[in-house]
Amino acid sequence: MLASANQGGDSDVAVIRLDNPPVNGLSHQVRPTVMAGLEAALADAAVKAIVLTGAGKIFCGGADLRQFNTPAASATPSLQALVERIEASPKPVVAAIDGIAYGGGFELALACHYRLVSPQAKLALPEVKLGLLPGCGGTQRLPRLIGVDAALRIIVGGDPVAALDAVRLGMADVLIEGDFLAAAVAYARRVVVTGGAHPVAAQRPIALADRQMVFTAAREQASKQKRGFPAPLACISCVEAALDLPFEEGLKFEHQQFTALLNGSESKALRHLFFAEREAAKIVDLPSSQARRPITQVGVIGAGTMGAGITMCFANAGMPVILMEARREALERGLALIRKNYAATVAKGKLSQEALESRLSIISTTLDYQDLHDADLVIEAVFEDMVVKKEVFQQLDQVCKPGAIMASNTSRLDLNEIAAGTSRPQDVIGLHFFSPANVMRLLEVVRGAATAADVVAGAMQLAKTIGKIGVLVGVCEGFVGNRMLTPYAREAQFLLEEGASVQQVDRALYNFGMAMGPLAMADMAGLDIARAARLRLAPTRPAHLRYSQVADRICDMGRFGQKTGAGFYRYEAGSRTPIPDPEIEALIERCAQEAQIQRRSLSQEEIVERTIYALINEGARILEQGIAQRASDIDTVYVNGYGFPAYRGGPLFYADTVGLDKVYARICEYHRRHGEYWEPAPLLERLAMTGKNFHGV
Known part of the structure; x- marks a missing residue:
């Protein structure tokens, strides 16, 4: 799992090597071994310096995500204890980063006194992409090391930094080419000879002249670009705490924020999607050794x-x-x-x-x-x-x-x-x-x-x-994504006839977290495209089922959405900004009157339930019919293809979060009120009745 050895037959530099494939992760089995190697090196009077590196072409990919929210994550020694022991070492500790150092792996390196990188090295604190923040001092050490502006970009953005840029920013001290480990050991010997106190990131001073402007701008950008995501704002608050609080108090604040995010729904949803994307690549009924048809041209x-x-x-x-x-x-x-x-x-x-x-x-x-x-x-x-x-x-x-x-x-x-x-x-x-x-x-x-x-x-x-x-x-009308889109769009248009305005429907779903409301999305895609599908399917639609004429009547007016400057909304020349159109509201009222629908006031809650629960119910049918291999595949499709908010994890994960018993009860109520479109999917009914969820199927 992990090995400690001396380099080149000499005993003055101890080399501790992380060896936990595939990414040398800091699991509960690895941390004690690292600590033991560190203590052995510190106790050996012959050892003057320590080099921490990774096996293969990876330094450390960070914590094991599958252990989050489990006892293994807090097993002793914790990563925090390991980091503190490295930082307090009287002997210089050199992080030799050949490959990636992500998350807890980079936080481990930040606690070292020196950081060396190979040309292919990449450093990152990507926790924000999983709804988290660096939880082991990253938000407190990095600003002290490279300044607040650069630290905010790296921590709030979560993107990797290449080796040369890392040295330029001060995240790493030296870029080494050639025999990397030998050069790292030689570097460790040189810093021993140089003598004096070894640099500790936690002890560096930190200051920012225009702090109000910097943090205000950072929060405005995060709120705009990561709408609905709490983690970016929490990251900013932690970096701000590095300015305001003593280091130890800043660590406590960071830990509080990390714990709150870890136990929150956003991080659980994003971690679900992280693994869902990887699961989607696996074909259930084919072995991993299955031959592949080659494709080069x-x-x-x-x-x-x-x-x-x-x-x-x-x-x-x-x-x-x-x-x-x-x-x-x-x-x-x-x-x-x-x-x-x-x-x-x-x-x-x-x-x-x-x-x-x-x-x-x-x-x-x-x-x-x-x-x-x-x-x-x-x-x-x-x-x-x-x-x-x-x-x-x-x-x-x-x-x-x-x-x-x-x-x-x-x-x-x-x-x-x-x-x-x-x-x-x-x-x-x-x-x-x-x-x-x-x-x-x-x-x-x-x-x-x-x-x-x-x-x-x-x-x-x-x-x-x-x-x-x-x-x-699998094969069916619309496959997964567009098949689910059909009841979603259907309910949006029914809601228009029942009393909601175009803008009200779109606003409710935008506020829920969708990238766009369903009617603005229809305008962008082209109303003529959806109409062609409706015309093709018209012979298969039972005559007794309710059918909204609104979209067809809009198309009859030559309004096909953004491409014609008008659809559910109107658009100024050269602009994609939707403008509410009283003419369409009047058309909707006429359609409702002709269909003898009594219009009423509709709440945002009902708009969201009617559309999102229609997605969930259809998703349950798709899963039971084997059109999708697994529930998480449906979530992956809808988040990556249809603008479903990632921080809710996809339609079926969201249903599990709400509780299938609650979702089923509401669908039954809509079934009583609105008829057979809302007949509960058999799978949903079974799971709700037995207290199970989609992701246990």
């Missing part, structure tokens, strides 16, 4: 907004991609859009001009299906129409090489019907990217009835390669 059909974005995904990952269109002008528009998107990224300083040119250089174009013959994977991103997509797949069936994967970007259509139109349904899979495809992290990987196992495994691996969160789903 990709083709994309359709150069519209979606096709252009998908093309960028592969170019960003360094994969050659050929973009195909039926007409030269459409192809040129697609390329222009790609260049525009890349240029915007360069302008923001997030991409170099050289990287832009490199990515463009691996994008080729064609107007001829024959040029797709050598592709390992071809993805169609054409109009969402079954006839059109079948025509494309018939062409691909003729030109693609044997073993090539043929994928559809369909968001709703029956993948099995598409596959049946080819001579090789085993090679057909769905790859549902989310718009904008080059930005959104979610990728629904749709497995058809005949899709081969190596195609599924290859597609899930591809998601990782291009930096997406791949979630495996």
Whole structure:
């Protein structure tokens, strides 16, 4: 688990090496061994200095998240005790950081007297991304080491700092190339010879002239960028405490804040999602050794907004991609859009001009299906129409090489019907990217009835390669995300007819934490897209079921959302800011009158329940039907693809948090009031009756 040894046969420098794969985490088994090694080195008169390092190319990835909220997290010695012992060491302790030092791992390094980094080292305090803050002195030591401004950026942002930047900021003392451990031992010997007191971060003075401006700006930015997240504000308060309180009092304040966050719902939700994303990559019915269909050359059909974005995904990952269109002008528009998107990224300083040119250089174009013959994977991103997509797949069936994967970007259509139109349904899979495809992290990987196992495994691996969160789903109308979106949107429009304003519905769900309200989101996506789906499904809708005419009537007016400057809202030219429109409110009143609906006052609570509980109920059906592999996959889809607040953990985690008995009771009430749309999902009913939850299924 952990080894302590002397370097090079000499006894003057003790080397303590963390060895706890995969990230050398500070679990309850590791901490006692580190402490024992430290005490042995301190007790040995021959040892003059100590080097703390990690096995492999990792220093330490921090605490074991799975042990949080368990007795193991507080087992002795605590990380705090270990940190204090290192800091108080009369012998110099050198942290030799080769690779990552994250969270508690970097806090361990902060307690050392010196910090050395290799060129590939990365240092971070990423706890904020899990709804926490550095709980072992990080918020108190780092500001003393590098200043308040830089510490706020690192602690509140949570992003890693590369080795050169770490040295420049003062997070590390020296960057070492070559034989890293030998150089670290030599450095330790030099500081022994130098003599004198060794630097202790906790003892450094700290000051800030314009503190009110700095902390006010930090809080305003955190409230805007991390709306609804308490951890960033708690991080800021802890850094402020480093200025206001003696070090020991600051540590106590940090611990209080950490404990409150650890036991709060936000951190539990974010930790749930952290593990959920990793679980999503696992295919339940396939072994980890399953062979994968290789993918190195990709083709994309359709150069519209979606096709252009998908093309960028592969170019960003360094994969050659050929973009195909039926007409030269459409192809040129697609390329222009790609260049525009890349240029915007360069302008923001997030991409170099050289990287832009490199990515463009691996994008080729064609107007001829024959040029797709050598592709390992071809993805169609054409109009969402079954006839059109079948025509494309018939062409691909003729030109693609044997073993090539043929994928559809369909968001709703029956993948099995598409596959049946080819001579090789085993090679057909769905790859549902989310718009904008080059930005959104979610990728629904749709497995058809005949899709081969190596195609599924290859597609899930591809998601990782291009930096997406791949979630495996089955075939049904809308798969996971859009199927759940249907009852969510349905209830939003029913609420309009029953008395809520457009703005009231959107505000209630925005306040709940959604990235956008459902009606503003519909305007952004395009009302004509949703209408096409409704028209396609109209023959399957029972005549006795309630149906809102509001969205159809808005489309009849030529209002398709932002693209036409008007939808549920109106929009000024060149602006995406929704402006409430009295004309639409009048239309809603007419629709309600025609449907003989008595309008009333609606509370924010009912608006949230009607929409969010509709999501939960449909999610329960999806889970029971096996469309999703696990409850956490549904949460992953909805947080990463549909703007569900991460600090609530996803629809099904949120339901568990509320209590399935309470959710079920409300759904039963809505069933009595509003009819069969609200029939409780059998799985939800069973779990509620037995006191279980979704994530125990």
